[in-house]
Structures are given as C-alpha cells and as structure tokens.
Amino acid sequence: MIANYVGGQWIKTQGVEVLAVFNPATGEELGRTPLSSGAELDAAVTAAGAAFRDWRRVPVVERVQYLFKLKALLEEQLDALAATITRECGKTLAESRGELRRAIENVEVACGTPILMQGYNSEDIAVGIDEIMIRQPLGVCAIIAPFNFPGMIPFWFLPYAIACGNTVVIKPSEKVPFTMQMLMQLIERTGLPGGVVNVVNGGREVVDAILDHPQIRAVSFVGSSTVARHVYSRAAASGKRVQCQGGAKNPVVVLPDADLESAAEIVADSAFGCAGQRCLASSLAITVGDVGRPFADAIGEKASARVTGYGLDDGVQMGPVISGESAARIEQLITQAVNDGARAFVDGRRPDISAYPNGHFVRPTVLDRMPLSSAVAQTEIFGPVLSLHHVDTLEQAIALVNEGVYGNQASLFTSSGANARQFRCDAEVGNVGINVGVAAPMAFFPFSGARGSFFGDLHGQGRDAIEFFTQEKVVVERWPRAWTRRF
Ligand code: NAD
Numbered sequence: 306m307i308a309n310y311v312g313g314q315w316i317k318t319q320g321v322e323v324l325a326v327f328n329p330a331t332g333e334e335l336g337r338t339p340l341s342s343g344a345e346l347d348a349a350v351t352a353a354g355a356a357f358r359d360w361r362r363v364p365v366v367e368r369v370q371y372l373f374k375l376k377a378l379l380e381e382q383l384d385a386l387a388a389t390i391t392r393e394c395g396k397t398l399a400e401s402r403g404e405l406r407r408a409i410e411n412v413e414v415a416c417g418t419p420i421l422m423q424g425y426n427s428e429d430i431a432v433g434i435d436e437i438m439i440r441q442p443l444g445v446c447a448i449i450a451p452f453n454f455p456g457m458i459p460f461w462f463l464p465y466a467i468a469c470g471n472t473v474v475i476k477p478s479e480k481v482p483f484t485m486q487m488l489m490q491l492i493e494r495t496g497l498p499g500g501v502v503n504v505v506n507g508g509r510e511v512v513d514a515i516l517d518h519p520q521i522r523a524v525s526f527v528g529s530s531t532v533a534r535h536v537y538s539r540a541a542a543s544g545k546r547v548q549c550q551g552g553a554k555n556p557v558v559v560l561p562d563a564d565l566e567s568a569a570e571i572v573a574d575s576a577f578g579c580a581g582q583r584c585l586a587s588s589l590a591i592t593v594g595d596v597g598r599p600f601a602d603a604i605g606e607k608a609s610a611r612v613t614g615y616g617l618d619d620g621v622q623m624g625p626v627i628s629g630e631s632a633a634r635i636e637q638l639i640t641q642a643v644n645d646g647a648r649a650f651v652d653g654r655r656p657d658i659s660a661y662p663n664g665h666f667v668r669p670t671v672l673d674r675m676p677l678s679s680a681v682a683q684t685e686i687f688g689p690v691l692s693l694h695h696v697d698t699l700e701q702a703i704a705l706v707n708e709g710v711y712g713n714q715a716s717l718f719t720s721s722g723a724n725a726r727q728f729r730c731d732a733e734v735g736n737v738g739i740n741v742g743v744a745a746p747m748a749f750f751p752f753s754g755a756r757g758s759f760f761g762d763l764h765g766q767g768r769d770a771i772e773f774f775t776q777e778k779v780v781v782e783r784w785p786r787a788w789t790r791r792f
Contacts (some may be wrong), residue, residue: 306323306336306337306339307326307336307337307338307339307482307483307486307504307506308486308506308662309341309345309502309504309506309734310489310502310504311345311348311349311352311503311504311505312349312352312355312499312500312503313352313493313498313499313500316345318339318342318345320558321340321341321345321507321681322340322536323337323339323340324337324338324339324340324479324508324607325337325632326338326479326481326482326483326697327628328392328393328395328625329393329625329626329627329628329664329665330395330614330615330616330617330624330625330626330665331431331615331661331663331664332661332663332664333663335392335393335483335762336483337560338479338506339506339507339743340479340506340507340508340510340511341505341506341511342507342510342514343510343513343514343716344440344510345511345513346476346505346507346514346518347514349474349503349505350369350412350445350474350518350520350521351520351544352499352500352503353445353472353473353474353503353561354444354445354472354520355500356472356498356499357442357444357445357470357471357472357497357500358465360470360472360498360500360763361441361442361450361471362469362472363470363732365418365419365422365468365469365470366419367419368413368418368467368468368470369416369418369468371467371495371496371497372412372415372464372467372468373416374406374417374494374495374496375412375464375492375495376409376412376413376416378491378494378495379405379408379491380409380488382419383402383405383409384492385487386456386484386487386488387401387402387405387407387456388482388592388617389483389484389487390404390405390455390481391616391617391624392486392521392617393455393480393482394452394453394455394481394627395486395580395582395616395624395625395627395665395685396579396580396616396624397616397622397624398583398616398617400578400579400616400624400758401456401616401695404456404465405456405457405491407457407745407748408456408457408459408460409459409460409742410558410748411457411461411464411465411746411748411766412460412590413748414464414748414749414766415464415465415468415535415770416468418465418468418469418523418622418771421771422440422771422775423440423467423770424437424439424440424452424640424777425438426438429570430781432786433784433785433786434473434781434782434783434784435781435782435784436779436780436781436782437779437780437782438777438778438779439778440469440771440775440776440777440778440779441470441775441776442469442470442471442774442775443522443523443546443774443775443776444468444471444472444521444522445471445472445473445521446462446471446472446473446474446521446522446523446524446525446774447473447474447476447515447518447521447523447524447525448463448466448473448474448475448476448524448526449476449512449524449525449526449528449536450464450475450476450477450478450485450526450527450528450771451478451528452478452480452481452486452627453579453582453583453584453627454583455478455481455483455484456488456529459475459477459485459488460655461525461610461752461765461766462525462528462765462770462774463475463502463769463771465766465770465773465774466525466770466774467497467501467772468786469500469771469775471522471523471774472500472501472502472503473501473503474504474505474515474521475502475503475504476505476506476507476512476515477504477506477512479506479507479508480628482506485504486504489504492566496528503764509653512532512536513539515540516536516539516540516543516545516677517539517543517748519543522545522546523545523547523548523773523774524540524546524547524548524549525548525631526547526548526549526550527549527550527584527765528552529551529685530552530650530685530757530758531552532668533549533551533552533759533760534549534551535758536549536760537549537760537761540779546773547760547761548759548761548762548763548764548765548773549759549760549761550584550758550759550765551711551754551756551758551759551760552584552687552711552713552757552758553584553586553685553711553713553754554588554683554684554709554711555575555585555586555587555588555589555711555713555714555716555718555734556587556589556590556591556702556705556706556716557572557575557587557589557590557591557715557718557738558590558591558592558593558699558702558703558710558715558716558717558718558728559572559590559591559592559593559600559704559718560593560596560699560717560719560721561593561594561595561596562719562720562724563596563718563719563740564718564720564740565596565599565600565603566603567740568600568603568718569600569603569604569606569607570607571718571740571741571742572587572590572691572716572718572742573604573607573608573611573669573691574742574743575587575689575743576588576590576608576623576669576689576690576742577607577608577611577623577689577691578623578743578766579624580623580624580625580667580688580689581686581688581689581690584714584758585713585714585736585743585744585745587742588685588686588690588691588692588695589675589691589692589694589709590604590691590692590693591694591695591696591704591705591706592693592695592696593695593696593697593698593699593701594698597693597695600693601650601671601673601693603648604671604693605650605671606712607669608651608653608669608670608671609651609669611623611668611669613656613658613668613669614658614660614661614666615660615661615664617664618626623668623669623689625665625666625667626665626666626667626687626688626689627662627665628665629665630695631665631666631687631688632665632666634688635667635686635687635688635689635690636655638669638684638686638688638690639652639653639654639670639672639690640654641679641680641681641683641767642672642675642679642682642692643672645678645679645681646674646676647672647675647676647679647680647681647692648671648672648673648674649670649671649673650671650672651668651669651670651671652670653667653668653669653670653689653690654668656668667688667689667690668689669689669690669691669749670688670689670690671690671691671692671693672690672692672693672783674693674748675692675693677694677705682694683709685711699724699727703727703731704734706733706734707731707732707733710756710757711756711757711758712735712754712755712756712758713734713735713736713754713755713758713759714734714735714736714737714743714744715732715734715737716737716738716739716740716741716742716744717729717732717737717738718738718740719739723768725739733755733756734755734756734758735753735755735758735759735764736753736754748766748767749766749767749768750766750767750769751764751765751766751768751769752764752765752766
C-alpha cells in the first residue's frame with residue numbers, strides 16, 4: 306500500500322477509500338493507493354508550516370546542497386525509476402529515461418538559486434536614502450500533478466520552491482503513485498529536514514482541501530483544462546498565487562518547402578510518442594499547397610510501422626494508454642470523427658497485441674480529411690491520433706492555429722526563414738517549434754502555455770519558477786544626513 310510522507314515520517318493512512326493501480330500494458334495490479342482525506346492534507350500542511358520557520362532561515366547556499374545530493378541520487382537510480390514509470394504509466398523505457406533527464410535538468414538549474422533569487426538595490430535614491438529589493442520565500446506551497454509525466458512534472462516546481470526557502474506538499478496523480486514514492490525515498494536520503502517536502506496521495510478531496518487551506522500560499526497545477534480552470538478560480542478566490550497548466554490540441558503546419566521525409570519522421574514521433582499522452586503531442590497536421598498527399602502517405606507509413614507493445618520489452622516504440630476507460634474514450638472519438646466525415650486512413654482501433662491481451666492499447670491512427678466542423682477537431686484526444694487537414698496558404702494555416710481553444714504549442718515545418726519568422730510572430734501559443742515536433746523548453750526556460758492551456762502569469766521552470774516561489778520585498782532606508790558625504 307502506498308504511504309503518505311508527512312513531517313519526515315511515512316504514514317499509512319487509516320480508514321480511507323483506496324484505489325487499485327494497474328500496469329496499463331499487462332493489466333497486473335501493482336498495488337493500492339489511498340484517497341486521503343482533507344484532515345490528512347491538513348496534517349501535512351501543519352508539518353510543512355512548522356518546518357518553514359527554520360527552513361526559510363537556512364542560508365540558500367546550504368539549501369541547494371540537498372539538491373546537489375538529490376541530483377546524484379537521481380542519476381544513480383535513473384534506471385530503477387524509469388522502470389517504475391514504465392510499469393505504472395505505460396510509456397517506453399527510453400521515454401521514461403528521457404522524462405527523468407528533464408527532471409534532473411530542473412534540479413541542476415535550481416542549484417543556481419543563490420544567483421537566481423538575488424534582488425537588486427539603489428544607493429542614494431535621495432540624500433541618505435537607499436532602496437533595496439529582496440526576494441523572500443512564500444511559505445507552504447502545493448504541487449498537484451497529472452498522470453502522464455510522474456517523474457518530471459513535480460520537478461518543474463519542487464526544486465525551485467525548496468531552494469527559495471519554501472516548504473511543499475505534493476499531491477501526485479492517484480493513477481501513478483509509485484514514482485513519487487521512490488522519488489520521496491531519494492529526497493529523504495538527502496537528509497532534508499522533515500516537513501520541507503511532504504506527499505499526500507489522493508484525488509479530488511485532497512485537491513479541494515489544498516485550494517481552500519488558509520495556510521497554503523501558492524498552488525502549482527498541471528492537468529486537464531477543465532480541472533485547471535477549477536483550481537485557478539478556487540485557489541485565487543482564497544488569495545493564493547496560482548499557476549495552472551492545462552490541456553492542449555497542438556497543430557503542426559507543413560509547408561511545401563519542408564524536408565518531407567524528416568518532417569514526417571518528426572511529426573510521427575510527436576503525435577505517437579508517449580502514445581500521444583503528452584501536452585506537447587502534435588494532434589492536427591495542417592498541410593499547405595501541394596504537400597498534402599505526399600505528407601499523408603509518408604505519415605501513414607510511419608504510423609503503420611510503429612511497433613506497439615509493453616514499454617519494458619526491447620524494440621517497442623509505443624506503449625499502451627493509461628487505462629481501459631481512456632482507450633474506450635479514444636476509440637469512441639475516432640468513431641465519432643469517422644461518422645462526421647473523416648477517413649481513418651490508418652486505423653488503430655481494437656489492436657491485437659497478443660502477448661498482452663489485458664493491456665489498454667490503441668495503435669497509431671491517422672484521420673485524413675478531418676472536417677473542422679466536427680467537435681473532435683477541437684477535442685483533446687490524448688491518445689495516438691493525428692488528424693490531417695489541408696489548406697492553400699500559410700496565412701490560412703496560421704488562422705486555424707489561432708482559432709483553436711488551446712494554445713500550448715504549434716510547430717511549422719519549412720526551409721524558409723521568412724515563413725518561420727512569420728509563424729513565430731503570429732502563432733498565438735506558448736511554445737513554438739520550427740522543424741521541431743515537441744518544443745519542450747529546457748529547464749532554464751519557462752514551460753510556457755497560452756489561452757485555454759494556461760491560467761496564471763508565471764510559468765514553471767527557470768527564472769519564472771524563482772519569481773513564482775518568492776515574494777518581492779522593497780525596503781527604503783534613511784540614514785543620518787551626517788553619514789552621507791555632502792559636496
Ligand atoms: P486531470 O486533470 O484529470 O488530473 C490532474 C490532477 O487533478 C490529478 O492530480 C487529479 O487527481 C486531480 N483532479 C482530477 N479531477 C479533479 C477534480 N474534478 N477536482 C479536483 N482535482 C481533480 O489530468 P490527467 O488526466 O492526470 O493528465 C492529463 C492532462 O494533463 C491532459 O489534459 C494534458 O494535456 C494535461 N497536461 C498538461 C501539461 C502542460 O504542461 N500544459 C503537461 C502534462 C499534462
């Protein structure tokens with residue numbers, strides 16, 4: 306049974322509902338996770354609040370020493386962690402390793418917090434008066450994570466939050482609780498004082514308790530847009546600082562001057578990698594001019610050739626989706642798109658993965674001639690499904706990019722600098738890829754997002770995270786005139 310971690314202790318929760326967690330490839334039950342209560346969340350916040358009093362006074366150069374230790378432990382345990390991610394989340398081992406590299410990168414960047422959280426000052430803003438700005442930690446901060454990157458997403462926030470002197474309560478996704486158990490064991494091994502990082506497992510009840518808790522000063526959320534909107538409005542209503550990253554429906558535009566073979570390869574990796582369960586997955590390819598048919602043929606070939614199976618097996622390029630419910634939802638959306646007029650050019654419904662009959666597999670699917678009037682064209686499918694749509698000009702393609710309700714990422718494939726520059730300027734999204742299918746920002750850049758994909762002001766990662774997890778305090782100091790040299 307999964308345990309909570311509160312005030313430096315592993316706590317087995319009592320008398321709460323539990324949820325079985327399954328390996329999505331094999332159907333094997335991996336264990337059970339508690340759906341903790343609001344009272345359990347409250348105990349974790351109390352522990353975090355108590356730890357904050359001392360932690361905020363630990364010099365920042367000492368605070369980051371725990372991150373240096375954590376980086377070493379993450380490197381040492383990378384393979385074991387990756388196998389755990391694959392077992393509970395379904396992605397391939399290479400994808401799990403890749404996500405952990407991103408987690409480590411965030412720990413490395415947060416090791417620079419002694420410089421990143423520096424303030425600034427001005428001497429003699431008037432005679433004998435100095436003004437300084439210092440950054441101070443906020444207090445107890447909460448992190449609420451989705452299922453699809455259990456090893457990476459908490460690290461968009463956690464290392465920055467604690468390096469800045471805050472204490473945190475993390476609520477992992479109840480669908481994938483094992484990775485955070487392992488990560489917390491490694492954090493414990495760094496010798497970090499009890500209460501600085503706490504983990505409370507659960508679902509909606511814990512989230513709502515976080516949003517209403519008077520002692521929590523800031524909330525970092527990643528998940529679907531429906532829940533992101535709820536978290537943003539309810540947490541902000543109780544005066545918290547909030548950053549909420551939501552869902553996506555990412556368009557990719559392919560121009561006739563693109564390198565077709567490489568574009569098809571990259572778009573296939575973007576659309577079908579992680580079984581399409583990532584917020585930067587391409588899900589709508591808009592072809593321009595005479596590239597439509599050749600691109601459809603090339604991407605269809607890549608989709609059909611993708612080896613689907615258990616992510617721990619050699620040679621597998623795509624794993625299952627997270628649950629049977631998710632597989633059924635994806636298949637239903639494909640059927641709806643076909644009923645609305647799309648052609649399932651490559652059809653991944655009801656695949657026969659004979660070695661894993663209990664797995665939740667959907668093979669790569671390409672929906673040609675997707676009518677944009679279909680509700681599916683605007684719906685986040687969150688599975689390995691790429692829709693194709695054709696237009697005549699780049700301007701029409703950009704207009705379509707900007708019509709969508711989401712604004713997480715848009716990519717352009719071209720060899721023209723002028724077209725790339727126009728796209729970079731005009732696409733109303735948070736992350737832009739030029740000849741790149743998954744424009745995931747490095748840890749020293751903000752993980753952006755716009756419109757229906759992001760609610761808040763400051764993003765995760767890098768300088769944005771430092772600003773989010775600190776409060777600016779401005780001090781104006783007057784000193785005796787006699788101490789100021791006069792000319
Ligand atoms: P989700 O919204 O179902 O769950 C996210 C978190 O919210 C979980 O911890 C869950 O326990 C909690 N939650 C779920 N329903 C809730 C409710 N009604 N009230 C309160 N809390 C609730 O998301 P998911 O299915 O775990 O993850 C997939 C989604 O996350 C996709 O939409 C994907 O695009 C998005 N995502 C976005 C980014 C990004 O950077 N923008 C990154 C990763 C995932």
